[in-house]
Amino acid sequence: MFLFALLLLFNSGSRVGLVDEVYQLPAHDWRYIEFALHQQTAEVAASFSVLSGAPKVQLALMSREDIEHLRNDAPQNVLAVTPPGASGRLRFHVRQPGNYVVVLDNHGAPAASVRLRVTLDFVPAGPNVTELSPRRQLAVIAISFAVFFGIVSWSARKLLKGVRHGPSRA
Secondary structure (H helix, E strand, O other): OHHHHHHHHHOOOEEEEEEEEEEEEOOOOEEEEEEEEOOOOEEEEEEEEEEEEOOOEEEEEEEOOHHHHHHOOOOOOEEEEOOOEOEEEEEEEEOOOEEEEEEEEEOOOOOEEEEEEEEEEEOOOOOOOOOOOHHHHHHHHHHHHHHHHHHHHHHHHHHHHHHHHOOOOO
């Protein structure tokens, strides 16, 4: 039974390969792959490697709405990006439902032949682990000590009162 539960735990996420193709990118041009996440969060994993041509290729993950900004050369909101180079990879956990794109951008002068791999890993959403600020940590510790010593003092008073008056007779 324990082995079965362990197997279920390790197989709880499912990985979907979106793209594993070679793209021809003209000089100073870009291509994108669109995907939608409507119900479940996913980790987007993307990687590229330049097979021939310009070694200044960049990979970016952004929302579908921001692709219009890219077309108009306006600033866009990028969720994750790699530095320009001959290869790169990114991983980003998308928590909001919506339409997203992975953009492959050739910053170099010659055209480039680039292999792109994109996968979605539908992992169960875990909690966002955060840490309290030092000020709040101190407040939690001080309140805990006050409550603890309050309970100890109250208990000690009740015990001393019981000892002074002796056992009660029914």
